[in-house]
Amino acid sequence: MIFMQNETVDLRDEQIRTLSLPRRRYGVLASLLFVTMDLFYGRKRTFSKFKVLEVIARVPYQAWEHVAYIAMTHTYAAPNFARRIFEFIKESRSQQDNEQWHLLILEELTQRKGIKENFLLYRIIPQFIAFFYYHVSWLLYVIKPSHSYRLNADFEDHAEHEYMEFARENPQFDTEPFVSEFKADYGNYDNLSDLFRRIGLDERIHKEESLARIEAARFGLK
Numbered sequence: 688m689i690f691m692q693n694e695t696v697d698l699r700d701e702q703i704r705t706l707s708l709p710r711r712r713y714g715v716l717a718s719l720l721f722v723t724m725d726l727f728y729g730r731k732r733t734f735s736k737f738k739v740l741e742v743i744a745r746v747p748y749q750a751w752e753h754v755a756y757i758a759m760t761h762t763y764a765a766p767n768f769a770r771r772i773f774e775f776i777k778e779s780r781s782q783q784d785n786e787q788w789h790l791l792i793l794e795e796l797t798q799r800k801g802i803k804e805n806f807l808l809y810r811i812i813p814q815f816i817a818f819f820y821y822h823v824s825w826l827l828y829v830i831k832p833s834h835s836y837r838l839n840a841d842f843e844d845h846a847e848h849e850y851m852e853f854a855r856e857n858p859q860f861d862t863e864p865f866v867s868e869f870k871a872d873y874g875n876y877d878n879l880s881d882l883f884r885r886i887g888l889d890e891r892i893h894k895e896e897s898l899a900r901i902e903a904a905r906f907g908l909k
């Protein structure tokens with residue numbers, strides 16, 4: 688089931704649902720990425736570590752958009768086919784935008800809380816990881832799109848569980864109001880617990896969209 692941002696959703700129920708389900712069985716590339724992140728940033732869930740996750744989260748969508756634009760260049764003589772590709776581009780862009788709000792809100796939170804970050808670890812290295820991940824996503828997509836969707840589904844599943852766990856292990860977030868410049872863009876939530884549950888739910892939606900694409904590719908629809 689896919690929820691839109693403006694629908695009324697019981698976020699606590701969604702959190703319980705995520706936490707009651709096992710994680711996906713992650714592939715080699717996704718596991719390698721998670722181990723690398725744990726090595727650089729530790730296993731503990733922190734605002735800063737989630738920011739790194741969000742810098743990386745956007746890039747598969749950018750890679751797919753890039754490949755899709757190349758495909759449009761080769762297919763615009765067949766407008767109906769090109770239109771389908773363009774619909775795909777729009778969907779990728781909206782997921783990318785959603786990840787962008789996550790990143791901006793997390794950055795706002797770390798600044799508000801006065802969290803100090805090492806420049807190399809939190810500004811430079813994430814860009815290198817994202818650069819590498821972009822090319823892996825791009826290459827997998829060119830070889831076989833469902834390989835790239837599967838990697839993204841693993842990534843999003845991990846993000847979904849991490850955010851829901853983060854809300855669970857920080858009960859003090861229940862009484863910490865969500866104060867943000869981005870409420871009009873992203874949504875208004877009473878407290879940080881609900882904010883992180885909502886972000887976790889977004890990640891689940893991203894995962895489900897990638898899984899739906901794998902199914903569609905299997906039947907030759909995309």
Ligand SMILES: [Fe+2]
Pocket residue numbers: 741744785786789846890
């Ligand atoms: Fe995200």
Ligand SMILES: [Fe+2]
Pocket residue numbers: 744786843846889890893
């Ligand atoms: Fe996501």
